[in-house]
Amino acid sequence: MDVKSMKNYLYWLYCQFELITCSYLMEPWEKLLFYTFNITMLLMVLYTAYIFVPVHISTAFQFFLHLIGNQHENTVSIVK
Amino acid sequence: INHIVHNGGLYKRPFNEAFEETPMLVAVLTYVGYGVLTLFGYLRDFMRQWKIEKCQNATEREEQKDFVPLYQDFENFYNRNLYMRIRDSWNRPICSVPGAKVDMMERVSHDYNWTFTYTGRVVKDIINMGSYNYLGFAQKAGTCQEAAAEVLSHYGAGVCSTRQEMGNLDKHEELEKLVARFLGVESAMAYGMGFATNSMNIPALVGKGCLILSDELNHASLVLGARLSGATIRIFKHNNMQSLEKLLKDAIVHGQPRTRRPWKKILILVEGIYSMEGSIVRLPEVIALKKKYKSYLYLDEAHSIGALGPSGRGVVEYFGLSPEDVDVMMGTFTKSFGAAGGYIGGKKELIDYLRTYSHSAVYATSLSPPVVEQIITSMKCIMGEDGTTVGKARVQQLAENTRYFRRRLKEMGFIIYGNEDSPVVPLMLYMPAKIGAFGREMLKRNIGVVVVGFPATPIIESRARFCLSAAHTKEMLDTALKEINEVGDLLQLKYSRHRLVPLLDRPFDETTYEETED
Numbered sequence A: 001m002d003v004k005s006m007k008n009y010l011y012w013l014y015c016q017f018e019l020i021t022c023s024y025l026m027e028p029w030e031k032l033l034f035y036t037f038n039i040t041m042l043l044m045v046l047y048t049a050y051i052f053v054p055v056h057i058s059t060a061f062q063f064f065l066h067l068i069g070n071q072h073e074n075t076v077s078i079v080k
Numbered sequence B: 001i002n003h004i005v006h007n008g009g010l011y012k013r014p015f016n017e018a019f020e021e022t023p024m025l026v027a028v029l030t031y032v033g034y035g036v037l038t039l040f041g042y043l044r045d046f047m048r049q050w051k052i053e054k055c056q057n058a059t060e061r062e063e064q065k066d067f068v069p070l071y072q073d074f075e076n077f078y079n080r081n082l083y084m085r086i087r088d089s090w091n092r093p094i095c096s097v098p099g100a101k102v103d104m105m106e107r108v109s110h111d112y113n114w115t116f117t118y119t120g121r122v123v124k125d126i127i128n129m130g131s132y133n134y135l136g137f138a139q140k141a142g143t144c145q146e147a148a149a150e151v152l153s154h155y156g157a158g159v160c161s162t163r164q165e166m167g168n169l170d171k172h173e174e175l176e177k178l179v180a181r182f183l184g185v186e187s188a189m190a191y192g193m194g195f196a197t198n199s200m201n202i203p204a205l206v207g208k209g210c211l212i213l214s215d216e217l218n219h220a221s222l223v224l225g226a227r228l229s230g231a232t233i234r235i236f237k238h239n240n241m242q243s244l245e246k247l248l249k250d251a252i253v254h255g256q257p258r259t260r261r262p263w264k265k266i267l268i269l270v271e272g273i274y275s276m277e278g279s280i281v282r283l284p285e286v287i288a289l290k291k292k293y294k295s296y297l298y299l300d301e302a303h304s305i306g307a308l309g310p311s312g313r314g315v316v317e318y319f320g321l322s323p324e325d326v327d328v329m330m331g332t333f334t335k336s337f338g339a340a341g342g343y344i345g346g347k348k349e350l351i352d353y354l355r356t357y358s359h360s361a362v363y364a365t366s367l368s369p370p371v372v373e374q375i376i377t378s379m380k381c382i383m384g385e386d387g388t389t390v391g392k393a394r395v396q397q398l399a400e401n402t403r404y405f406r407r408r409l410k411e412m413g414f415i416i417y418g419n420e421d422s423p424v425v426p427l428m429l430y431m432p433a434k435i436g437a438f439g440r441e442m443l444k445r446n447i448g449v450v451v452v453g454f455p456a457t458p459i460i461e462s463r464a465r466f467c468l469s470a471a472h473t474k475e476m477l478d479t480a481l482k483e484i485n486e487v488g489d490l491l492q493l494k495y496s497r498h499r500l501v502p503l504l505d506r507p508f509d510e511t512t513y514e515e516t517e518d
Helices: A002-020 A028-079 B024-049 B074-089 B143-155 B170-183 B194-205 B220-229 B241-254 B283-293 B348-357 B359-363 B369-383 B390-412 B432-444 B474-491
Strands: B101-108 B117-128 B187-191 B211-215 B232-236 B266-271 B296-300 B328-332 B342-346 B424-428 B450-452 B463-467
Touching (some): A002 B024, A002 B432, A002 B474, A028 B024, B024 B432, B074 B432, B117 B474, B143 B369, B170 B187, B187 B194, B187 B359, B194 B220, B194 B266, B194 B328, B194 B342, B194 B348, B211 B220, B211 B241, B220 B266, B232 B241, B241 B266, B241 B283, B266 B283, B283 B296, B342 B348, B369 B390, B390 B424, B390 B474, B432 B474
Parallel strands (some): B211 B232, B296 B328
Antiparallel strands (some): B101 B117, B187 B342, B328 B342, B424 B463, B450 B463
């Protein structure tokens, strides 16, 4: 069953995360604190990305377009 | 990996030692883990200080709070915040003879390892991969036990005196003659405790105005003995002969630091097998250097006596050298002989001097008679003098077990330190959570292992140390290897990037060049 092996794999990945960050050794309230902090940070990063990344990309795109368009106009004027 | 013709033909057999480098990602993640634990350690210390949490570790009394703080250094911080979390992997109480299989008392902790309670259940037949039982003499039945029981009924258990007063039994004389014959030296002397042999006899041999050159990773007993003697101590890199030669040259050329007088004595302290690394000393080169620069050699064969060499006579026989080249041969009876105590062997003048001037001979109680009988019987068994081939079979079984176990672990992909022939097998774990997880998971699968962490090893190089025994049968090793494989997959411990080619069926001839593939 693919779902079962997928769930096992995800559980194994969670165990690796626990071992690497040493939350395997923490008491339950410490784990709660640690995970809350981590998830809060992650959510804040994702939210910031959601808000700002489209604006930054479109600004950058416009800037480059402007740069190329200006150059094209300049070359056209010299030839004329 | 040294080829045979390296070093001018000093080595009669290939010397294969490898210490694979820590993978960069693993090192970074280990530091991340320690960083998280340190932050939580600070948080817990803060809570303990402000009485939000009950303080269960040792603290100073209220009146002493204004004095110099006792528990503020890193060792104590590590102890209460990191060691306590994984403490259940150490000090496990066993309740049977520590042979190939051992019984252990089960214990649980309800307050995260600050206190333990016994459930009353005894876990039986745990495969013991942690005891220094190299030749399997830790038995409760057999010739050694019968002989020891008889001596116990004849002499009793206590000696109640030191060697120089009334504690010199005829058993001790017999033992010392036997040890001298076993090692191939003129004379030997036995002491009650292996640690005390080192720490009490080095001060008798060297003093102020002498130089001690000691290996980086020497045991605490050697370090303590060197410090107590008052001689100048210089450290050379682990098993690194260029470093040793440079120190010897500097010592001979420059002499003592202020007065420039020549050193009275230069003593090189090395061990046969280093128990944390599993490496074997480069004895032929050390002896060549010792002869060239006219210094003395003190060889601590605690782990290698009985465990190396075709007939178990230790690292000197392993390299095919003469025991007369080593000035002071020290060893212990704790590991391969299944008893307790230590010995020093060497020239007759040296041992006679030690009988008079050693602190251990003057002040420490001598060996207990049943223990002496155990050593005598096991040593005779190894030498073959009891009329059977049991000893030889055990030595060969240990060598086979060593090669098989190390080979299989390397094929599985673990990072194993040390020499191919050493029965001490360190398996690298690196991350702090995996130290605790490995110990617990292996115990769940009925295998007892020893895991080692910070003060005994560098902080990121924590390891699990397996000690092989001649009492381990191939089935036990296979079971252990299967479980280690499983736990290695579960905890992802297979860090090695060199994949060893599985054992070839054809012999190793000129057409096979590479044994490892990267």
